[in-house]
Amino acid sequence: MSGNGKRVMVAGGAVLAMTLMAGCLSSGTPSGGGGGAGGTGSFVDGGSADNDKKVTMLGTFGGDEEKNFLASLAPFEQSxxxxxxxxxxxxxxxxxxxxxxxxxxxxxGLFAQPGGLMEFAADNKVQALDSILDVNSLNSSLVPGLLDSAKYNGKVYAAPMKLAGKSLVWYPKKAYTAGGYSTAPATMTELQGVADKIKGSGTAPWCMGWESAQDTGWVGTDWIEQYVLGMFGPEVYDQWTSHKIPFNDPRIIQAFDEFAKIAKGDGYVLGGPKGVLSTPFGEAMLPAFDNPPRCFLERQGNFVTSFLPKNVQANLPEEVGVFAFPKFDNGFDGTAMVGAADMAALFNGNDPDAQAVMKFLASPDFGKEWAKAGGWLSPHKTFDTSLYGDETTKQVADIVSKAGVFRFDGSDLMPKAVGSGTFWSELIKWENGQSSKETADNIEASWPKS
Known part of the structure; x- marks a missing residue:
């Protein structure tokens, strides 16, 4: 489940520079019209009228997100x-x-999930951006692997413009550092050592809550996805989420068993399995700020800070610490980042105005105003992190930008019957005692046949 739901004009010369930089992403001037999105020189002719100095856009950003999104577009509109x-x-x-x-x-269109976009790509109803952007240059600027989710038959159909990272571990800074625990464990072995030390002090190491009404279980799927990507790397992860290997592949079962050492291990999560299933996910880390803490660590996305106590939110840099979920011994060598992204897709490939807006959205210059306001992360490694409004966000942005690989939340990539169906429901049974093999077998049996 994608839980990323929490948006000054610049002087004319700076804006012109931004526009020119965005233009540098272009790999050529389009020629010809109509036709499909299949290759260079072939353009999808949907959307509004061409060359009218108006570009229509549909997305999900509302409220403060919409306000900050529009503020980030304003300098480009002016220039x-x-x-x-x-x-x-x-x-x-x-x-x-x-x-x-x-x-x-x-x-x-601004897509929060790549699945629907790929349907349009298969039907030649969305523009292949290889004809509009220098995809190699764009890819080198982005967090590694991020653009893979926008590909169909080897071509890129969307550009990421807002990122959410989930592979983060949060802790109550004052109590945690007072306990002498490592604030930068490099491997899961080191993190397990931290957990054992905390457990030895009589406190549960992990804060965890999966309860989310009809969506209960999604937090657990995020953990399994983290383990599959971290233990076996992006190739196996992609094969798993696309069902090129079965859900009950031995490696997936091994990931379940490894996660069980925390989620079902004696004394490792506050309240044990019953506590995990009955604790609302937004309240999972609240006990970490009790005096003394009743748990210390939570793996959750960058949006988790909005659920913390108000007094903690008011002073995040001093109250909350964060580090990247560490790599596994003999697993993927680097930070394996699971998360989500909003991606811009072009339905009017013939329109120079729409092309110009796409180039801006795809550039590292988009989002400066949004970064200052908060609630946004750039997908670009080259984005100026000093523009973020607080130190905690800067730290998260630095972690995400240095990730060795990024992959979309796997349950969002799977068929709905599995990703937001049996994957959730069977994980609840698993947390209640069902074996990893039976759980994986049941999910595999539920995978749609066509």
């Missing part, structure tokens, strides 16, 4: 003379499908 008409729609996945299939597509 380019292009007016961006953004519409927020919480039911984006349904609406975009209806609009595209009825010939009423926006010029640009």
């Amino acid at each position: 380019s003379g292009i007016k961006i008409q953004y519409v927020a729609d919480r039911d984006f996945a349904t609406t975009i499908k209806q609009k595209v299939n009825s010939g009423d597509a926006p010029d640009i």
